Amino acid sequence: MGRDYYSAAGNEILNNGHTIQVNFRPGSTMSLNGHTYELKQFHFHAPSENQIKGESFPLEVHLVHADKEGNLAVVGIMFKEGAENKALTKAWNQMPEQKNAKQALSQVINAEDMLPSDKAYYRFNGSLTTPPCSEGVTWLVMKEPVTVSKEQVEQFTKVMGTHTNRPVQPLNARPVLQ
Numbered sequence: 001m002g003r004d005y006y007s008a009a010g011n012e013i014l015n016n017g018h019t020i021q022v023n024f025r026p027g028s029t030m031s032l033n034g035h036t037y038e039l040k041q042f043h044f045h046a047p048s049e050n051q052i053k054g055e056s057f058p059l060e061v062h063l064v065h066a067d068k069e070g071n072l073a074v075v076g077i078m079f080k081e082g083a084e085n086k087a088l089t090k091a092w093n094q095m096p097e098q099k100n101a102k103q104a105l106s107q108v109i110n111a112e113d114m115l116p117s118d119k120a121y122y123r124f125n126g127s128l129t130t131p132p133c134s135e136g137v138t139w140l141v142m143k144e145p146v147t148v149s150k151e152q153v154e155q156f157t158k159v160m161g162t163h164t165n166r167p168v169q170p171l172n173a174r175p176v177l178q
């Protein structure tokens with residue numbers, strides 16, 4: 001997984017009623033087996049939708065990428081409870097509390113800051129968990145979780161008013177490649 005997440009920063013943050021989402025200007029890219037995907041947005045789920053070895057996490061972020069043909073690749077990163085996450089603080093400071101509200105970002109948010117130091121990942125094929133639920137999405141789930149404080153998780157669930165995940169899907173239809 002090669003990437004250039006420094007060429008474009010997030011430019012707006014929105015509350016769509018289901019999640020908090022940061023939209024990106026064109027230019028940040030991720031490449032997989034020589035194929036280039038552009039970063040479109042990232043958004044959050046609490047608790048996590050994916051699991052690592054049967055363990056679920058209080059929060060997960062999905063970095064959604066698309067190639068020129070519209071094929072999607074999503075990078076999932078788990079948050080485990082621990083130290084405050086500084087990158088998340090920047091987002092949370094600017095998240096709209098009203099449903100269907102969005103605002104321009106005044107503090108720069110870069111996708112690179114969301115990644116764990118160890119870039120190893122699990123890879124599998126599956127479907128996107130939020131609308132539109134398209135099949136054929138390439139999933140990369142980072143093996144190493146990053147940290148989030150209990151207060152940060154509470155801040156998110158309070159704004160969203162409810163848990164934002166859906167039941168974990170059986171893994172039988174999507175072999176995990178390592």
Ligand SMILES: [Zn+2]
Nearest residue numbers: 045062129130
């Ligand atoms: Zn998602």
